[in-house]
Amino acid sequence: MTMGLTLRAAPLGICALLVVGLPARAVTIEEVKSEKGITAWLVEDHSIPVVSMSAAFRGGASLDPADKRGLANMTVDLLDEGAGDLDSTAYQSQVEDLAAQISFNAGPDTISTRLRALKDKLAPTFDLLRLALTQPRFDPEPVARVRASVLNAIAREQRSPNALASRLWWQAEFPGHPYGLSSRGTAETVNSITPDDLRSLVHNRFAKDVLIVGIVGDITPAELKPLLDSTFGALPDHAAPGTVPEVTAATKSEVEVANMPVPQSVVVFGEPGVKRNDPDWYAALLDLNILGSGGLASRVTLEVREKRGLAYSVSASLDPLDHTGVILGQAGSQNANAAQAIDVIRQTWQRMHDDGPTAKELADAKTYITGSFPLSLDSTGRIASILVSIQFDRLGIDYLGKRDQIINSVTLADAKRVAKRLLSPDNLLFTVVGQPENLNDAVRVTPAGGIVQGVSGNGLPAEH
Amino acid sequence: MITPISRGGSRAILLVLFFVFAIALPAHAKLFDAETFTLANGLQVVVIPNHRAPIVTQMVWYKTGAADEVTGKSGAAHFLEHLMFRGTKAVPPGGFSRIVAQNGGEENAFTTHDYTAYYQSVAADRLELVMKLEADRMANLVITDAVVKPEREVIIEERRMRIGNSPSALFDEQLDTALYLHHPYRIPTIGWESEMHKLTAQDEQAFYKRWYAPNNAILVIAGDTTAEKVKALAEKYFGPVPSHPVPVRQRVEEPAKVAAARLSMKNPRVTEIQWSRQWLAPSYNRGDTSEAYPLQVLAEVLGGSAASPLYKGLVIDRGLALSAGAYYDPNQFDLTNFGFNATLKHGVTVPDFEAALDDIVKNALEGGITAEQVERAKQRMIAAAIYARDSLSGPARIVGTALSLGRTLDDVQNWPDKIAAVTPDQVRAAAKAVIDDETAVTGLLMPGPTS
Numbered sequence: 001m002t003m004g005l006t007l008r009a010a011p012l013g014i015c016a017l018l019v020v021g022l023p024a025r026a027v028t029i030e031e032v033k034s035e036k037g038i039t040a041w042l043v044e045d046h047s048i049p050v051v052s053m054s055a056a057f058r059g060g061a062s063l064d065p066a067d068k069r070g071l072a073n074m075t076v077d078l079l080d081e082g083a084g085d086l087d088s089t090a091y092q093s094q095v096e097d098l099a100a101q102i103s104f105n106a107g108p109d110t111i112s113t114r115l116r117a118l119k120d121k122l123a124p125t126f127d128l129l130r131l132a133l134t135q136p137r138f139d140p141e142p143v144a145r146v147r148a149s150v151l152n153a154i155a156r157e158q159r160s161p162n163a164l165a166s167r168l169w170w171q172a173e174f175p176g177h178p179y180g181l182s183s184r185g186t187a188e189t190v191n192s193i194t195p196d197d198l199r200s201l202v203h204n205r206f207a208k209d210v211l212i213v214g215i216v217g218d219i220t221p222a223e224l225k226p227l228l229d230s231t232f233g234a235l236p237d238h239a240a241p242g243t244v245p246e247v248t249a250a251t252k253s254e255v256e257v258a259n260m261p262v263p264q265s266v267v268v269f270g271e272p273g274v275k276r277n278d279p280d281w282y283a284a285l286l287d288l289n290i291l292g293s294g295g296l297a298s299r300v301t302l303e304v305r306e307k308r309g310l311a312y313s314v315s316a317s318l319d320p321l322d323h324t325g326v327i328l329g330q331a332g333s334q335n336a337n338a339a340q341a342i343d344v345i346r347q348t349w350q351r352m353h354d355d356g357p358t359a360k361e362l363a364d365a366k367t368y369i370t371g372s373f374p375l376s377l378d379s380t381g382r383i384a385s386i387l388v389s390i391q392f393d394r395l396g397i398d399y400l401g402k403r404d405q406i407i408n409s410v411t412l413a414d415a416k417r418v419a420k421r422l423l424s425p426d427n428l429l430f431t432v433v434g435q436p437e438n439l440n441d442a443v444r445v446t447p448a449g450g451i452v453q454g455v456s457g458n459g460l461p462a463e464h
Numbered sequence: 465m466i467t468p469i470s471r472g473g474s475r476a477i478l479l480v481l482f483f484v485f486a487i488a489l490p491a492h493a494k495l496f497d498a499e500t501f502t503l504a505n506g507l508q509v510v511v512i513p514n515h516r517a518p519i520v521t522q523m524v525w526y527k528t529g530a531a532d533e534v535t536g537k538s539g540a541a542h543f544l545e546h547l548m549f550r551g552t553k554a555v556p557p558g559g560f561s562r563i564v565a566q567n568g569g570e571e572n573a574f575t576t577h578d579y580t581a582y583y584q585s586v587a588a589d590r591l592e593l594v595m596k597l598e599a600d601r602m603a604n605l606v607i608t609d610a611v612v613k614p615e616r617e618v619i620i621e622e623r624r625m626r627i628g629n630s631p632s633a634l635f636d637e638q639l640d641t642a643l644y645l646h647h648p649y650r651i652p653t654i655g656w657e658s659e660m661h662k663l664t665a666q667d668e669q670a671f672y673k674r675w676y677a678p679n680n681a682i683l684v685i686a687g688d689t690t691a692e693k694v695k696a697l698a699e700k701y702f703g704p705v706p707s708h709p710v711p712v713r714q715r716v717e718e719p720a721k722v723a724a725a726r727l728s729m730k731n732p733r734v735t736e737i738q739w740s741r742q743w744l745a746p747s748y749n750r751g752d753t754s755e756a757y758p759l760q761v762l763a764e765v766l767g768g769s770a771a772s773p774l775y776k777g778l779v780i781d782r783g784l785a786l787s788a789g790a791y792y793d794p795n796q797f798d799l800t801n802f803g804f805n806a807t808l809k810h811g812v813t814v815p816d817f818e819a820a821l822d823d824i825v826k827n828a829l830e831g832g833i834t835a836e837q838v839e840r841a842k843q844r845m846i847a848a849a850i851y852a853r854d855s856l857s858g859p860a861r862i863v864g865t866a867l868s869l870g871r872t873l874d875d876v877q878n879w880p881d882k883i884a885a886v887t888p889d890q891v892r893a894a895a896k897a898v899i900d901d902e903t904a905v906t907g908l909l910m911p912g913p914t915s
Contacts, residue, residue, distance in 0.1 A: 047516055048853050089780065092770030097840065099847030118847060148809060149786050152736055159733040161629055264624035296549065296561035306558055309617025312625055332625045364566045371568015375585045377517040378856035
């Protein structure tokens with residue numbers, strides 16, 4: 001459901017916190033297995049009468065058929081638009097009257113749901129989730145309405161410098177792979193999606209063998225088990241087969257420019273990175289924190305923003321997907337300065353490639369990454385998301401207790417070696433949207449008909 | 465992702481130092497178990513214990529913002545927020561952020577028309593460190609031309625990003641000048657670009673000296689600590705910061721509004737018509753403040769739910785809009801606004817849409833707001849208030865906002881009771897008082913070539 005957009009209270013900015021692991025001392029994770037064999041990770045917290053759940057099915061928008069691209073995205077937008085005997089308004093009114101929050105999301109690698117409920121409304125709230133996952137109606141009115149909204153969102157992204165710069169980057173780095181396409185699809189593919197397609201996605205993809213569940217809050221294992229069974233017990237055992245090929249981002253040293261009449265050029269840049277299960281993950285995480293974390297202490301911020309005033313925002317981080325890993329950054333610089341900002345980013349990259357971090361920088365980054373993690377434990381919803389992430393990445397239920405030690409064991413030699421391996425200025429692709437000056441060697445790209453087909457759901461640096 | 469409490473609107477544009485979240489929170493919740501005391505130098509301290517995780521958030525709120533700028537110096541308050549990270553006698557430029565990061569902390573700051581706030585979240589055992597740092601920059605900031613020059617480019621770049629690159633933000637700036645005829649809320653928090661270019665170290669020093677003082681600030685500490693511990697640390701670090709007289713926040717009075725305004729803007733980057741209509745409205749502080757609670761219920765009744773007249777009527781039943789809603793945020797030092805907004809469905813004309821909307825609103829004003837709708841809205845709002853306690857910084861923000869606007873902890877704690885006490889008659893009366901065709905500001909942001 002889309003209420004009126006608030007004109008002025010929109011959150012300003014992107015939250016790019018590091019999400020890596022939990023300190024054992026702060027939370028105790030328990031694995032709960034229900035009668036019907038549904039497994040969930042639980043963190044009990046009885047301080048307020050609230051329960052949050054995060055659940056994900058492995059397999060996301062990347063599994064959409066090419067001619068139905070946008071199917072997963074459109075499906076999740078319709079799951080709360082009527083289910084069982086409840087039409088759209090009736091369903092949403094019930095959610096509201098329970099003061100519950102239920103949302104759905106389609107990412108490149110997962111379809112996920114988040115739920116937050118009051119302790120005394122758990123059963124009816126979970127039952128509404130069950131209805132949405134098993135008996136969505138896909139009535140003609142909401143299907144038409146949501147389709148119109150998605151088409152508008154696609155059109156808006158094509159006119160947004162940030163979304164377009166990101167779209168161009170993913171498209172250039174992953175030609176012929178679903179990661180190169182927008183998870184929203186194109187006008188053409190979205191118009192081809194039928195209610196039967198929506199139903200088949202639900203039938204094929206929501207299954208027990210790809211389900212991951214994290215629960216946090218005022219609930220005991222004994223209370224949770226029957227809820228797991230009633231909510232997920234009726235799902236099929238197995239999801240339909242579907243695979244996404246492993247892929248590596250293209251290595252091209254280029255600046256691509258798409259013209260848009262805006263005062264600030266939006267720059268997206270990046271190169272191949274590491275997957276979450278790469279042995280060099282932690283060294284890379286530390287290197288990127290030193291080089292490009294969103295905070296004011298990183299090297300790119302120091303060089304681009306603090307010393308030269310070339311940007312308000314500049315950052316870079318690891319973005320791991322299920323079948324690839326990338327290093328992705330962004331900056332915004334007035335048109336006259338964009339070329340200089342790109343130069344400074346390249347030079348900063350080169351220095352990190354050549355020399356790696358200093359011992360002091362590495363020590364500081366370790367303190368930051370280990371010390372800041374507990375800050376992400378401040379709400380039931382955030383902890384539930386982390387429980388799902390750890391399971392998705394198969395890090396093990398004891399990961400939280402080991403995380404600090406793993407990070408602290410990265411040596412300066414590791415960090416330097418990985419900087420050399422990964423941070424190559426010669427592999428950096430910059431995509432720029434705006435009217436940048438002095439970028440004479442840039443490749444001019446003209447999105448077809450002024451419009452680029454599709455926009456990636458991957459977006460700017462993710463929370464990893 | 466659904467943000468549960470972002471539906472209410474706020475006319476204050478929050479400006480943050482760098483890319484991190486900043487959400488205005490209209491929803492309050494009771495029972496934060498907050499304690500408050502005041503140091504000898506006038507600094508009010510609030511402690512909100514929360515022992516879920518071994519972490520704390522420190523927030524310092526200054527009771528001043530962009531509406532307190534000298535004429536012609538727009539952007540000065542927000543610029544100062546940036547300069548607060550650029551060094552003191554004891555900490556070199558950039559040192560503040562480096563020290564916080566080295567200690568595993570997160571930090572940021574934000575500026576509105578009415579207040580400016582700074583915060584850090586750290587492990588509980590680092591609280592003393594961030595209190596020391598924050599107390600230091602309350603009085604010892606060093607503002608030099610060397611830091612002003614590049615940082616001024618940064619805030620202008622921030623303006624390009626937030627405003628220049630966004631047709632809707634550009635248009636909102638213009639709408640504010642129509643809504644507020646005289647009051648400084650008509651001036652953007654980030655500043656007009658022509659004036660930002662001219663801001664000097666001297667201007668910033670003057671704003672700092674005039675408004676930044678312990679007796680014009682509130683220290684909020686939330687998290688894994690106690691009032692006793694905080695009191696000792698506050699006395700140690702903030703206690704010695706000297707107080708000095710601070711002017712009364714007295715902004716020019718807004719004259720009576722007698723004309724309706726209609727603004728339109730075309731931009732090729734707009735895809736569908738974005739329609740809005742707003743009115744000046746009482747806040748918690750100004751105007752008929754007794755309407756502040758009924759107006760919150762009114763916004764929820766009219767546009768806050770799937771079955772609400774605006775959403776169901778315009779989006780679902782009549783199929784005229786892709787989205788439609790109502791907004792109201794009473795957290796403003798002076799007058800605030802109440803409004804409706806919608807994105808029109810492709811092909812729907814403005815007259816057709818407005819006729820339908822007028823019909824729905826007229827119906828609501830003439831008895832269409834039922835007791836059952838009001839009761840349901842109130843129940844929903846009160847039940848959801850518990851979620852405000854489901855984070856560390858949420859309660860700190862709610863309390864800090866309220867106190868920096870001159871309200872009290874009791875006002876915050878009593879929010880659910882105040883909402884519960886609102887009657888359908890009060891909602892209808894508030895609607896009639898605020899929704900007035902003669903003074904509406906209507907905005908139309910439309911697709912099309914720039915003129």
